[in-house]
Amino acid sequence: VWSKNGLVHLLKIRFPIVQAPMAGGLATPRLVAAVTNAGGLGSFGAGYLTPKEIAKGISEIRELTDQPFAVNLFSPSMEETKNLKTSQEALIRYHQELGIPLKFSHERSLPPLKEQIEVLIEEKIPVFSFTFGIPPLSYLQQLKKQKTVLIGTATTLEEALLLEESGVDAIAAQGIEAGGHRGTFLHPDVDPLLSTATLIALLSRHCQVPILAAGGIMNGAGVAAALALGAQGTQLGTAFIASPESGASPAYKKALIESKGAKTTLTACFTGKIARALVNRFTKEMQGAPIASYPIQHFLTQNMRLCAAKDNRPEFMALYAGEGFQLCSNLPAGEIVSLLVQQTVAAVQGLAGQIA
């Protein structure tokens, strides 16, 4: 089973299923290990974490599994600070409603990538995946030298070809259905917003390295479809958010499981970078409002989001979700992986039966 799948060999996993590296505490070491132990590849979303926090996370994962896992980081993007004052003004009323101050220090920034990557090198992690761009080649070469598998994130063919040139071993092809942040980095202003299927068809024709389909995949039929289109693996995030191992707050899990009539939207209102999330009061009211650049907007809204989660007020939370969220379940993550595998095999057999 899957013996002819190059990506499964490359990642040393059993099934072509990767749990997407959801940053911000969703992909806990427990979730990562549960997916990995079930035969998929768990990914630890460490983009927001300090080197110390990353080392701690890796150590926790290694206590729970001896199988391969990935750590994911954000490639820093050099955006100018814009809308700093007006974006703060737009956020004041939500802070007033939650009874919290709007604290913001202009000094705040994400931990330096260099220091984050040094931990990964030191820890000799099995797989390093990244998004929002391409880290400096010297880091990639160091990781490659010590046999860490490299996965970059692309949303267009142009980005995928640049990743290939940078020496990645595989590409996560992120379609417009994907929940959370969009990895677009080359020309965000003229983003063609390609669907996962369109992107996979294009990349599998033009790229040499294996492609991981990311975006909108929620069940085995989706896994089979991605493989049919030419992907060698799939990356699922939303499918795992409501699992008990996920770090999502109870209000977040409830919103995913119970809001079958809800919709998702693409918005930059939470961090300054486009992301797909469930439509809520905040995403609606922030339409057209001034939004600061990434990561400034992240820090501007961070306290509000944390307090809202604590107060069980999903209307002010970032409920990141892919387009297919209606199909998500709250089963344990390992069972989700097993179910995905069963469904994939059933879908393939059903399909083969149609042409027999």
Next chain:
Amino acid sequence: VWSKNGLVHLLKIRFPIVQAPMAGGLATPRLVAAVTNAGGLGSFGAGYLTPKEIAKGISEIRELTDQPFAVNLFSPSMEETKNLKTSQEALIRYHQELGIPLKFSHERSLPPLKEQIEVLIEEKIPVFSFTFGIPPLSYLQQLKKQKTVLIGTATTLEEALLLEESGVDAIAAQGIEAGGHRGTFLHPDVDPLLSTATLIALLSRHCQVPILAAGGIMNGAGVAAALALGAQGTQLGTAFIASPESGASPAYKKALIESKGAKTTLTACFTGKIARALVNRFTKEMQGAPIASYPIQHFLTQNMRLCAAKDNRPEFMALYAGEGFQLCSNLPAGEIVSLLVQQTVAAVQGLAGQIA
């Protein structure tokens, strides 16, 4: 082969491949017949045509094939006329540049659906498909009584469930990748813009009638993926536009085949209704410009588009295209169908080999 596919039986065709009913002269009787004769279902896009033109088209198709084909009509939508004066002002300069007058009579409207449908009833056509809404039930019942198969178009689960209630035999599930007009009719203002894959996964779980996947499918891998997701058939438009049988102008075909670096966009600038087309000067400059309601904008831009096609000026044409247009070919339509079938079988066998 395909013996277990309910849609293939229902439509009395050999392969689960439908040529999308591209109105405006793209789906000529020759194209329809070529697809039908190759074992798919050709569709005659008759939305803009008078009853007399429809009867002529059907007669031409029947001269070329004795196999089943579809005729497609637009369900009329009752939109208020808006932006009439400002939208004309926005178009003046293009008419000046082409050296043509901006002619517009407020009296103009599409041929009445009632009279169009009467032709279909009289001609006892095999398949009637429709978009932009649901025609009055009395018409649908008359067609059903005489064994015409009914296919409605949905872009959301809510629309699909309403179509099922109306008694359709199958649903064309149109994802955001689709070229040309978007069929959304219930809540166009809060359109969740679902991808074909997301929509198929959702509809195949909740609908009883067979689902046709429409949007972004360009090759057999795409057909196999749609079937894996639970569709029973596929509907491809862009894949056939550059074929010799298509009525697209040479400039349009050239743009599709040669503009590999081009992008598509969703725009209402051509007809007042959202449609996906290649980005060109007109779509770019009309961003944010006043646009009249459908079908008024259609009549406002009609002369410009016709003259531009004649003058070989693609920058003023409606180059409708799906997101996957880079994969389109200029082979004869019958060969495209044969190739799709071969590729589908190969994709399914390749997939089955992966889990063996």
